[in-house]
Amino acid sequence: MTTDLTQPPSPADLLATMPFAVRLGITLHEATCARTTGSLPWSPELCTAGGVLHGGALMALADAVGAVCGYLNLPAGSGTSTVESKTNFFRAVRSGALHATATPLHVGGTLIVVQTELQDDDGRPVGQTTQTQIVLAAKLPVQS
Template sequence: MTDVAAGAQTRSKTITWQDPLPTARLGATMTGFEYMTAIAEGRVPAPPIAAHFGLRWEHIGHGEVVAVAEPDESLYNPIGMVHGGVAATLLDSVVGCAVHTTLPAGVGYSSVELKVSYLRAIHAGRGEIRATGRVVKEGSRIAFAEGEIRDAEGKLLATASGTCVITR
């Protein structure tokens, strides 16, 4: 063990969530907009991934969603910044959930492609980050959406374009 590692303080993080399967089954009986609104309002539990990132839904609209998170150092990569996979996951979430808000009850979606561009590093302790997803084109089998993440000052951190398959 190096001297730096020997002097490092151990930290821990506790994450709690509810069984996601009953919630997902309930969601299948609602339109995507109704389901996402119910999650945002706390009437149904958020998926477990939200607990990992401290994610909360700030806005749910038809074809557009906004999520807010405040990353902490438990999400750091080996070079001292939030791992790019966190940004990709947040972008995949808002892109997919934007598509979800356009779907009728009983219809699902799955990401089939996500292209992420990382523009600035994300660091803990610099305030909330805001991820926005919006549908660009919705078809009967495929939907296209875009996403972006901005920091507390409005600086653009990452962008994404995604494709979702619609499952009936």
């Protein structure tokens, strides 16, 4: 992802840049540099044994929402890539939807660290992800 935020993109436009997130059914609700939110509805195709939403689905939601938050904190013309991500799981999701709220913990010239809180429909904590994203400088055009 590379950014040019002369006109902030809508949550739908940001989501459209991530086909995997779209395929999973993730929705972005809010997307600002201070806070990004999204959700993923429970579905049997995203579950492990016993109808429990798979940990990978939880991590995919946290990664997508956190990546958008990081992206919106980039300097103009630069890009980003996740270099580290850690998730703690607190409880299972067996119905409803999973909700994510990402906020930046650190925005620097080299690294951006984002924390994403995961909650169920009742507002109970489901997990927490902390991801570190590297800031990739804009590539200069090749001179011939």
